Amino acid sequence: MSELATFAGGCFWCMVKPFDQWDGIIQVTSGYTGGHKENPTYQEVCSETTGHAExxxxxxxxxxISYQELLNVYWQQIDPxxxxxxxxxxxxxxxxxxxxHSEEQRQLAEASKRELQASGRFDKPIVTEIVPASTFYPAEEYHQDYYKKNALRYKMYxxxxxxxxxxxxxxxxxKNVAELKQRLTPLQFEVTQNSATEPPFRNEFWDHHEEGLYVDIxxxxxxxxxxxxxDSGCGWPSFTQPIEQASTTEEIDITHGMIRTEVRSKESDSHLGHVFxxxxxxxxxxxxxxxxxxRFIPKADLEKEGYGQYADLFKNH
Structure with a gap:
């Protein structure tokens, strides 16, 4: 049986995607609650006369997915x-x-708020209200799933x-910046940590043909x-797909006067390049x-380097 959780965190455009991507989420609806006006419009709520919050x-x-896990996601989206x-x-x-929506939710929310305050993560008091749920009014259709319908504007906002x-x-x-600077070359550090781009045709793997794995440096x-x-002819190593989609994330990149899709590694959050x-x-x-x-791991070294489970990728080659 499903349950409900209701959170206000500023503009609701920015509060859908962080929850929508988790397993166990059935639906995330943008709307208005906590006020006195029935069936308010967006313009009425923005006028600050309804008492409602987005x-x-x-x-x-x-x-x-538990309510506690949802609380953990919530706190990481806002300035409390x-x-x-x-x-x-x-x-x-x-x-x-x-x-x-229940006494259990209230207790969990209060406990999580106390824990966040005690953590010292913020140097000011946590002021987020914890109040009983009231009637929730769904927002207009154009506000629903805004991050999907208007991906570029969402990113810029x-x-x-x-x-x-x-x-x-x-x-x-x-990240231990000092450790990374010691372990990586200056170029590796600038690319992965500061989203720099190496020169085309003058980099290690653009014309590399050996069989094996390419792993996060x-x-x-x-x-x-x-x-x-x-070989795409672009001067950088090119691939048709990652080994696993879950190993990378994608973000809209609007730097340098262009609109591109940046690719980052999921585990280290390092900049990798772009996808076209x-x-x-x-x-x-x-x-x-x-x-x-x-970093390249030759097929012959997969077992020795701890990547033996990927040997089947090259079984017929």
Missing amino acids: AVQIEFDPQI TDPEGQFHDKGHSYRTAIFY RSGSGRDAFIKKHWGKA VSGEPLFSSQDKF NDGPGPNGLRYCINSAAL
Whole structure:
């Protein structure tokens, strides 16, 4: 049997995707709650006269994902210390709040708030409200799944509002920069950590044809196979697909006056390169990857290097 969770975290455009991507999530709906006006419109809520907050209501399967896990996701999307709104959106309608649907949810929410305060992650008090759930009014259709319908504007809004930078500062994976600078070459560090691009045709793997695995230079995570490598003529190693889709993430990149899709490694969050829709494979994709982000494991060394489970990829070659 499914359950509901309701969270307010500023603009609801930015609060859908972080929950929508988890197993056990049945539906995430953008809407309005916590006020006195029945069936409010977006314009009415923005006018700060309804008492409502922009919020998301999540239908989830507690057998697959717990309410505690949803709380953990929630805290990592917001600035819980701001009583005036969220990032550049100010006003009561942009407040943060947890609207609990049961006594158990209230207790879990209160405990998680105390734990966050005690963690010292923030140097100001946690001001997020924890209040009983009331009637939830779904927002207009154009607000639903906004991150899918308007991917570029969504990306620019998250970045421009300061939300992404705040989340990265407070919740980003901790990296030992000194250790990485010692372990990586200057070029490897700049590519993986600062999204630099190495020169075409003057990098290690652009014309490399040996059989084996290409793994993340930072984490060692397997990323690409020589079986999927092809000569695209671009001057960088190109692949039709990763070994596993879950090993990489994609982000819209609007730097240098272009709109591109950046590819990052899932485990280390390192910049790898970009993916384009002009490849020869069945999916029509070309993963254009910096050699400096990769380490090559020859087929003969897979077992010795701890990648023996991938030997079957080259069984018939």
